[in-house]
Amino acid sequence: MDAFLAGMAILLDPYMLGVILAGTLLGIIVGALPGISGSTTTALLLPLTVTMTPGAALAFLGSIYCAANFGGSITAILINTPGDPSASATAFDGYPMAKRGEAGKALGISAISSAIGGIFSVFVLIVAAPLLARMAYEFGPPEYFGLAVFGLSMVAMIGGESQVKNLMSACLGVLLATVGLDLTTGVERFTFGVYSLSDGIEFVPVLIGLFAIAEMLEQATQHGVVQDYIRLTAVKLPTLADFRKCAKSIAISSGIGTFIGALPALGATTAAMICYNESKRWSKYKDEFGKGAIEGVAGPEAANNAAVGGAMVPTLALGIPGSTTTAIILAGLIVQGVRPGPHLFTEQPALLYIVFSSMLAANLLYLVLGLGAAKLFARLTLVPAAYLWPAVFVLSMVGAYAPNQSMSDIWTVLIFGVVGFLFRRYGFSPAPLIMGLVLGKMVEESLKQSLLIFDQNWLMFLTRPIVVGLFAVTLIGLFAPFLARAWTRTRKRWRTSPAGDLP
Amino acid sequence: MGRGATDRRVAGATILLCAIVYAYTYTFDEVPAALMGGLGAELFPRLVLWTLAILAVLLALHVGSPPMDAPAPIPRPVWIAGGAMLLYVGVLELIGMWPASAVALVGLGWLWGERSLVKLSISAVMLTGALNLVFVRLLGGSFPKGLLGALVGP
Numbered sequence: 149m150d151a152f153l154a155g156m157a158i159l160l161d162p163y164m165l166g167v168i169l170a171g172t173l174l175g176i177i178v179g180a181l182p183g184i185s186g187s188t189t190t191a192l193l194l195p196l197t198v199t200m201t202p203g204a205a206l207a208f209l210g211s212i213y214c215a216a217n218f219g220g221s222i223t224a225i226l227i228n229t230p231g232d233p234s235a236s237a238t239a240f241d242g243y244p245m246a247k248r249g250e251a252g253k254a255l256g257i258s259a260i261s262s263a264i265g266g267i268f269s270v271f272v273l274i275v276a277a278p279l280l281a282r283m284a285y286e287f288g289p290p291e292y293f294g295l296a297v298f299g300l301s302m303v304a305m306i307g308g309e310s311q312v313k314n315l316m317s318a319c320l321g322v323l324l325a326t327v328g329l330d331l332t333t334g335v336e337r338f339t340f341g342v343y344s345l346s347d348g349i350e351f352v353p354v355l356i357g358l359f360a361i362a363e364m365l366e367q368a369t370q371h372g373v374v375q376d377y378i379r380l381t382a383v384k385l386p387t388l389a390d391f392r393k394c395a396k397s398i399a400i401s402s403g404i405g406t407f408i409g410a411l412p413a414l415g416a417t418t419a420a421m422i423c424y425n426e427s428k429r430w431s432k433y434k435d436e437f438g439k440g441a442i443e444g445v446a447g448p449e450a451a452n453n454a455a456v457g458g459a460m461v462p463t464l465a466l467g468i469p470g471s472t473t474t475a476i477i478l479a480g481l482i483v484q485g486v487r488p489g490p491h492l493f494t495e496q497p498a499l500l501y502i503v504f505s506s507m508l509a510a511n512l513l514y515l516v517l518g519l520g521a522a523k524l525f526a527r528l529t530l531v532p533a534a535y536l537w538p539a540v541f542v543l544s545m546v547g548a549y550a551p552n553q554s555m556s557d558i559w560t561v562l563i564f565g566v567v568g569f570l571f572r573r574y575g576f577s578p579a580p581l582i583m584g585l586v587l588g589k590m591v592e593e594s595l596k597q598s599l600l601i602f603d604q605n606w607l608m609f610l611t612r613p614i615v616v617g618l619f620a621v622t623l624i625g626l627f628a629p630f631l632a633r634a635w636t637r638t639r640k641r642w643r644t645s646p647a648g649d650l651p
Numbered sequence: 652m653g654r655g656a657t658d659r660r661v662a663g664a665t666i667l668l669c670a671i672v673y674a675y676t677y678t679f680d681e682v683p684a685a686l687m688g689g690l691g692a693e694l695f696p697r698l699v700l701w702t703l704a705i706l707a708v709l710l711a712l713h714v715g716s717p718p719m720d721a722p723a724p725i726p727r728p729v730w731i732a733g734g735a736m737l738l739y740v741g742v743l744e745l746i747g748m749w750p751a752s753a754v755a756l757v758g759l760g761w762l763w764g765e766r767s768l769v770k771l772s773i774s775a776v777m778l779t780g781a782l783n784l785v786f787v788r789l790l791g792g793s794f795p796k797g798l799l800g801a802l803v804g805p
Contacts, residue, residue: 199790310716312709316665319703323672326696333682335692338675361736368728534765535774541736541759542752546782549748550792558743562736569729573722574661592695599690630715 156505158207167204168506171211172513178212179219180525181536185232186216186416187472187579188363191355192540194480195547198352202484203499207506209477210460214266214510216473217416217452218518221258222525225251225445234416234452237424241437241444248440252522257386257442258449259518261398265450266511268402269409269457273464274504276410280465281490289597290609294618296591299468301622302411303580311629314580317571321584322591324349332596344556351479353548353560354585358578360544361561362568364537385519386442394446397427405451409458409470416452416459416471423451457507464488464500467590472579475586482586483551655718662711669704673697731762747797753779 158164178189190212197205220232225242238258245254287295303318327338328348339345386394401423408419427447428437437444459470467489469475481488492500518525548561568578602608609615676693710716735758743751756775757768765771786792 196785196790310710312706312715316703316706316710319699319706323696323699323703326699330692332690333692335680335682337679337692337696338672365729365732368732369726532763532765534760534763534771537763538756538759539778541739542755542778543782545739545743545755546748546752546786546794549794550786550790553793555740555744555795558740562740565736566733573725574657575716575719592690595695596690 156501158203158502159505159509164204164207164502164506165509167200167208168211168509169513171208171506172215172510172517175212175215175510176219176222176514176517176525179216179232180222181531184363184540185359186213186220186234187476188359189216189219190473190476190480191352191359192543192547194352194355194476194483195550197480198483198551200484202481202486202496203502205480205484206486206499206503209480210503210506211510211513213473213477214453214456214507215514217266217456218259218262218449218514219525221262221445221449222255222522225254225258226526232416232452234420234455235448236417237420237448238445238452240424240448241439241441244438244440245442245445250440251526253386253390253442254445255522255526256519257390257394257446259515259522260386260391261394261401261446261450262453262518263511263515264398265402265405265452265454266456267508269406269454270504270507270511271457272406272410273457273460273507277461277465277500278493280461281493284466284490285494287490287614288612289594289601290612291614291618292590293594293598294609294612294615294622295466295468296587296594298618298622298625299462299466299587300580300584300591301625303583310575311626313574313576317576317578318580318584321581321586322588323584324354324581325585325588326592331593342556344552344554348589349585350552350557350560351483351585352551353557354564355476355479355582356544356548357561357564358568358571358581360540361565362572362578364540364544365565365569366572367533367537390442393433394443396430397423397443397447398450400426400430401447401449401451402454405454406458408451409455410461411458411470416455419455419458420448420452423447453511460503460507464492464503465490469583469586472582475579475582478586479582655713657719657721658713658716659711662707665707665710666704669700669707673700676700728762732759735759735762743795743797745797745799747800748794749779749783751797752782 159168174193175186175189178184178192179186184192190209193212194209197208200208217232217234220235221238221242224235224239225246228239228243242254242258245251284291284295300318300322301315303314325348327345329336329339329346336346401419404423404426405416405419408422409416424444424447427443428434428441431437431441431443433441433443455471459474462468462470463474463478465488467478467487469478478488486492486496486499544561545558548557549555551557571578571581598609599606609619676696679693682692735755738758739751739755742754745751746754753772753775756778757771760771760774761768787794
């Protein structure tokens with residue numbers, strides 16, 4: 149309770165309040181810039197946290213995470229280009245609403261439903277994260293190994309075209325995590341005589357390269373594409389009737405969004421897509437969907453912001469990222485010397501309550517800012533590409549250099565920028581690579597410790613029920629799509645074959 | 652190129668990379684068995700490389716992923732933007748981070764289609780000034796001054 153009150157007290161500290169306000173504003177602004185996703189926003193702004201205290205850094209990153217998701221909906225509604233992939237579903241009805249002159253109403257319901265979904269999920273986070281952490285407190289290295297392998301297997305579901313490519317990307321991330329000094333034996337691995345690689349590959353330049361520079365190169369392929377922009381005349385608050393119409397959709401989406409967000413590797417985009425369909429399924433006005441249904445904006449927006457709090461549950465309680473952005477936040481915490489996981493709840497509970505209170509405050513702040521200054525934020529979508537992308541490039545370079553003041557970080561950004569560009573080109577998602585990079589050390593360390601405990605006997609993993617359970621879920625997760633496809637094929641064959649052939 | 656050939660080429664390149672990295676693990680320093688701590692320094696990377704190679708074979712066989720069409724050739728603006736980024740590092744070493752950043756803002760803005768040098772210059776000065784304020788004045792960072800900066804400045 150003391151820690152909770154201490155966490156909440158940060159809202160009275162002008163410095164921390166300033167940090168939260170800055171994080172929220174920057175989150176909305178950068179999130180609203182066309183083509184810059186929430187993860188890119190977090191990666192770009194990560195260098196700013198290096199000189200902050202862990203508490204302030206957490207508050208800053210938490211606020212950015214909450215606000216960037218909302219920022220992404222502004223571009224989805226006004227130029228039919230989601231600022232964040234999680235706002236893709238918002239564009240389905242948000243843009244048609246804007247085209248018929250209801251951009252203000254769409255932005256208004258987006259701000260309100262985002263805030264409701266976000267606040268709901270923060271309360272779930274406050275209750276669920278300590279419970280999950282308490283459960284995980286008894287975990288030993290074998291259980292952590294099982295958990296990390298499960299987390300990595302779940303990345304197969306993130307983005308990209310195929311499970312195999314996602315897993316390859318994750319493996320590459322794990323391999324990159326082995327660069328540097330092996331802590332157990334003191335052997336240098338893959339350093340090629342470069343002194344700065346002894347401590348391993350720095351997270352910040354890798355993240356900036358994979359997200360910001362790769363996106364910039366991707367945008368260069370879109371050179372000359374003109375976007376259809378709709379001017380925002382005013383932000384009208386949704387009426388009570390509008391709100392009543394959306395209430396069911398917001399409630400369902402907040403619940404589903406939080407749950408989906410809490411599943412490792414399943415993030416806001418999946419939550420928004422599922423909740424768009426759910427909103428349609430439960431709506432009395434199904435035929436309005438796709439043509440500018442206000443519920444079609446409220447549902448996905450409540451869901452993608454609810455997923456934010458949900459995704460923080462495994463991130464904080466287990467140290468397993470719930471989404472790409474939480475993987476970046478996790479990297480930011482590691483840079484700060486904080487390793488999330490169950491021990492954080494007993495060793496530094498105040499830090500956790502800072503996250504809770506800052507996310508709560510950020511949700512309230514972007515509601516106020518979203519309704520009050522949406523017209524101003526909407527102007528961000530007018531920033532020409534000729535000014536936006538060069539600015540992203542320079543910010544990337546300055547941000548990558550600043551933390552360690554090392555030229556090798558500039559080269560790392562450029563190399564991973566090219567890697568990220570090639571990844572997208574060949575259907576690989578960069579998100580699993582980040583997950584692998586963040587979880588790699590945990591996988592190796594827990595495996596080594598487990599083998600020491602088990603006296604090198606790998607079969608001893610099977611004597612731990614939780615590990616067996618986690619391995620089983622991992623295998624089911626990996627093979628379920630193949631089994632489902634095989635089942636569908638078999639059923640089709642049964643249907644098309646003569647009745648006598650049926651089993 | 653036939654459908655799926657791209658995946659086979661990606662898989663081939665991955666397997667080749669795995670083989671090279673695997674061979675490199677033999678150059679790691681040897682450690683007495685007593686200090687191994689469960690696994691030798693080379694064993695875990697090798698385990699990951701084996702997994703990666705097996706996944707690459709699955710990719711080549713299109714198990715769990717539909718065959719991919721060959722991507723279109725990389726457009727010229729991407730090559731130019733990439734070249735400009737490399738040039739930036741060279742210019743940075745020569746004139747320092749802030750002037751190089753201002754030049755990059757103008758140059759990349761021009762490449763992206765803006766033809767007003769006045770507008771580009773004003774925005775470049777404003778942005779580099781703002782970044783300098785945040786990273787140098789507020790956060791106390793120190794940035795490369797370049798060869799020329801070292802010659803003229805303290």
